[in-house]
Amino acid sequence: MPLRYTLRQLEYFVAVGEAGSIAGASHQVNVSSPSISSGVSQLEEELGVKLFVRHHAQGLTPTLAGRKLLDHAQMVLRQAAALRDLAGDLSGSVRGPLSVGCLSTFAQVVLPGLRRSFMDQHSDVRISQVEADQSELFSLLRQAKIDLALTYDLDLPRDLQFIPILTLPPVVALGETHPLAHLSAVSIQELAPHPMILLDLPHSADYFLSFFVNANLKANIAERTRDMAVMRGLVANGFGYSIVNVRPLNDLAPDGKPLRFIPLTGDQRAMKMGLLMGAGTDRTQLHKAFITHTQNWIGEQTNRLFGI
Structure with a gap:
């Protein structure tokens, strides 16, 4: 039987x-x-x-x-x-499940809207999402637990392929009472003496601290957190400044206190946001459609989501 x-x-x-x-x-x-x-x-x-x-x-x-x-x-x-x-692929249809990973620092800003817009156009697609740090995304891709990941071009391994979509320069987050909050832009030299709230995620922390190392300076790290919302709350309440590449959609901390985001001057490397996937893997009709849609959607939403 x-x-x-x-x-x-x-x-x-x-x-x-x-x-x-x-x-x-x-x-x-x-x-x-x-x-x-x-x-x-x-x-x-x-x-x-x-x-x-x-x-x-x-x-x-x-x-x-x-x-x-x-x-x-x-x-x-x-x-x-x-x-x-x-x-x-044989039928030319876009259908089936798709698992998308996203860097946790900007997942809440980008991924829900991207999912909604893609699924509205392709009703036979089911998207699941995973938020993770950079190291976790590498592991998930290698284990085929996710199909693609939306992330930065940060310490990318050679066995994965990256498609850049958007360039995001670093900006400084400050509370409204911070001594530097009145400036229109700020340098690493001006920041160095002040307490820093470090977004302490794998790869990201080294990226932010490299600004100081390259200037032969040492960051004055007062607090470390892996949570963007906690970082914004600490900054707004006067515990220090922070550096980010994606600013929130409004200039308020989770507790409603105001924040300022100003450019970081100098020759600091900008992050490139894009899609990461296994190198040399065959792309299905679904993958191709999602890549194209993501490129177009982020391009259309750049000013609203990222203020650039």
Whole structure:
């Protein structure tokens, strides 16, 4: 009698195996926990093996059979995705799932609107998003957990391909009472003595600090944070200045206090925002459409989103 498991059940099985819990898998595939649990139980019944050991309040651990089947399930899902992509290319249609990563520092500004505009034009596309730092995006792309990533040209490895879209020079964020807030532009030399709120993300922190190193200066780091909103709150409340490449859509911190954003003078390297993907990989009709749409949409939204 033929097996009657489904690709959806395999997807749930793989998600649980990767996340280590029903709740984690539910978040990963955006499906309710009961549906995940039911799908895995049905797959176990159909295959006639126990795939996971359930630990009370400690998640799930794959059994020996589960570990062996997990690799094969991932391979089946990749082959099914390739078949879907080939069908889409042959028909000339733009359809299917697309997983997009985005650098966490500007994901909230760019990604929701970009997703909405693309899906409004292509109703057969389902986009999921992941926000991560630069190192995490590299890892996700290499593991094929995301299809593309919207990020900066910052310490890019050679095995990934980058398509630049927009150049973003660094700007300085200041509270309205900061001693330098009255200036129309500010230099690294003027900033150096003042307390700095460093956006302390992998690769990004080294980029910002390189401005001081190149000028034979040392930044006066008073606070470190990985959260853009926290950084803006600290700056607005007088704890120091910060340096960013993407300014928020309004000049207010999360608590409503005002901020000023002024240009950083000197020969500082600007960031290029663009799309990052595996080098040399075949681009499906869906990928090509998303790349073109992203280039056009960011070009149209440059002034509104980035003030340039």
